[in-house]
Amino acid sequence: MTRHLLVTGGAGFIGSGFVHHVLEHTDDTVTVLDKLTYAGDKTSLEGLPDSRVTLVEGDVADPAVVDELVSAADAVVHYAAESHNDNSLRDPSPFLQTNLIGTFTLLEAARRHGTRLHHISTDEVYGDLELDDPGRFTEATPYNPSSPYSATKAGSDMLVRAWVRSFGVQATISNCSNNYGPRQHVEKFIPRQITNLMLGVRPRLYGSGANVRDWIHVDDHSSAVLRVLDAGRIGETYLIGADGEKSNRQVVELILQLMGRDPQDYDLVADRPGHDLRYAIDASRLRTELGWEPAYRDFEAGLAATIDWYREHEGWWRHQKDVTEAKYAASGQ
Secondary structure, X not given: OOOEXXXXXXXXXHHHHHHHHHHHHOOOXXXXXXXXXXXXXXXXXXXXXXXXXXXXXXXXXXXXXXXXXXXXXXXXXXXXXXXXXXXXXXXXXXXXXXHHHHHHHHHHHHHHHOXXXXXXXXXXXXXXXXOOOOOOEOOOOOOOOOOHXXXXXXXXXXXXXXXXXXXXXXXXXXXXXXXXXXXXXXXXXXXXXXXXXXXXXXXXXXXXXXXXXXXXXXXXXXXXXHHHHHHOOOOOEEEEOOOOEEEHHHHHHHHHHHOOOOOOOXXXXXXXXXXXXXXXXXXXXXXXXXXOOOOOOOHHHHHHHHHHHHHHOHHHHHXXXXXXXXXXXXXXX
């Protein structure tokens, strides 16, 4: 059965990836609601048929806009979020407005109209693990956020759970590990390093570069979200990961190698306040209950394809770069 989906934040990196995936793998139609801040780019939706995708420029925290769109949707997939840790340390206020008030606004609309909602969250709500800890995050791991970003995402998860229990909202949650792939803003770790190298700038690593992230290709995230939307149990949380643990140093050295440079050709800079040590996702519940498996199992191959995308789409990212690097320079990074 063909559905009409409302995708919030669908002009951003992960949200636009999901829109592309839905159009490729289903007959669904999509309305994208995006505020088109610096992190949202309508060109990320270029090439998609107008008959199946509509872009509405608006704020997820605006009740009038949200109510009308939710009332017309069969389901809502909520990606819209302020998500960059460094930005949350400079100014937490937008994170409270979008991540908390925006989620509240959507929940109230879903409650009024009886609309199915899937809420996208992050593994950062769980805090971090020690580098030598053999364990991984599970759905039962206690929340322990360490930045304004992760704290507001933790709060939004709790709102969803409360609206499911108190008001019967038909919602699910997924917490995903770090995404990489096409159309990611150059403020983020992997595209920043790639584009720096393309412009002749040495990559920079926080601290010693030992911090570990669990990487997943954005297409795998999209396929997992679609699976949860189709078959996930209401009120449940599913962790999304692809067993892609790499230290930041390993990632930078691999980028350098793939781009024909000396793998040691990078600089170390002062560490970020509250920098989490290690993220690691146990996605066994998603795999056993819903039968999902990642398609991108080879991180090096996925990273090489990502490098190729940025090489071929300089027009997409070049206008972002100077502004982004000016912000980093102002904070000594």
